[in-house]
Amino acid sequence: MSAAAPTAAAHGENRLRISRLGLWLFFLSETCLFGTFAAARFYMNGTHTPDELNQLLGLVLTSILLVSSLTAYRAETAIAHGNNEHGRLMLLATMVLGVIFLSGVIVEWSIAEFVPSEGYGTSFFSMTGLHASHVATGVFFLGLAYLFASRGKYSPGSHWGVTGVVMYWHFVDVVWVFFYPALYLVS
Amino acid sequence: MNEAQEQSRGLTAIIVLAVLTAVEYVIAVGIDSMAVVVTLLAVIGIAKAAVIIEYFMHVSKVWRGEGDHA
Numbered sequence: 182m183s184a185a186a187p188t189a190a191a192h193g194e195n196r197l198r199i200s201r202l203g204l205w206l207f208f209l210s211e212t213c214l215f216g217t218f219a220a221a222r223f224y225m226n227g228t229h230t231p232d233e234l235n236q237l238l239g240l241v242l243t244s245i246l247l248v249s250s251l252t253a254y255r256a257e258t259a260i261a262h263g264n265n266e267h268g269r270l271m272l273l274a275t276m277v278l279g280v281i282f283l284s285g286v287i288v289e290w291s292i293a294e295f296v297p298s299e300g301y302g303t304s305f306f307s308m309t310g311l312h313a314s315h316v317a318t319g320v321f322f323l324g325l326a327y328l329f330a331s332r333g334k335y336s337p338g339s340h341w342g343v344t345g346v347v348m349y350w351h352f353v354d355v356v357w358v359f360f361y362p363a364l365y366l367v368s
Numbered sequence: 369m370n371e372a373q374e375q376s377r378g379l380t381a382i383i384v385l386a387v388l389t390a391v392e393y394v395i396a397v398g399i400d401s402m403a404v405v406v407t408l409l410a411v412i413g414i415a416k417a418a419v420i421i422e423y424f425m426h427v428s429k430v431w432r433g434e435g436d437h438a
Contacts, residue, residue: 205427228402228406240389240393243389244389247382247386250382250385250424251378251379251381251382253424254424255375255378258371258374258375259371262371264371347424348426351421351424351425352425354424355417355420355421358413358416359413359417361392362396362412366392366393366395366405366409367402367405367406367409368396
């Protein structure tokens with residue numbers, strides 16, 4: 182019995198490391214996907230960006246996503262230290278910011294003065310659409326993490342569910358770090 | 369590292385990211401040379417990604433245990 186406990190703990194640690202490695206490999210494959218879209222944007226349109234693009238909205242969306250990374254970080258940190266209540270509040274704040282970001286993308290699509298069938302429009306709608314679908318996925322999984330946190334499933338020694346979701350959220354933020362200048366600022 | 373210190377670390381990272389984003393915007397609006405703009409935006413983008421990956425995604429702690437969060 183006493184020998185089995187350390188073995189079980191070691192098994193748990195090993196499984197955690199494998200999960201982390203798997204998540205990073207997933208990020209690597211996603212990077213190839215997003216990178217292909219970014220490369221296609223410059224291949225098809227060079228550095229052309231339409232003048233009518235709403236720069237203010239782009240900057241606001243970027244700021245919202247950056248702030249959501251902070252709330253996600255705070256959620257993970259709080260739960261990792263056993264502060265579940267604050268963690269849940271920050272998870273909720275992150276979801277709200279994600280929904281606001283998605284709403285902003287919808288507004289942007291509705292006011293865009295270019296169409297998906299033209300050069301820049303193809304890149305713009307496909308890149309923002311692909312990214313927005315990842316944000317929506319992130320909001321869904323943040324919701325699941327919130328649900329599990331509400332049921333007391335996480336503890337300082339076991340919170341991979343939150344860590345994984347929050348890492349995914351940060352990855353989506355990293356993607357936007359490159360998509361924002363590629364779509365809005367280069368012109 | 370306790371919770372307050374970790375939260376403070378996150379706040380520092382987000383301030384750095386906000387400043388870099390503002391610099392990006394100023395560069396895009398204020399510089400005419402396309403080559404300079406693209407180069408600077410690429411460098412700043414990599415710097416921002418590095419901050420997020422290290423400070424928020426804990427890349428250097430991939431092989432640590434869950435109890436070693438800090």
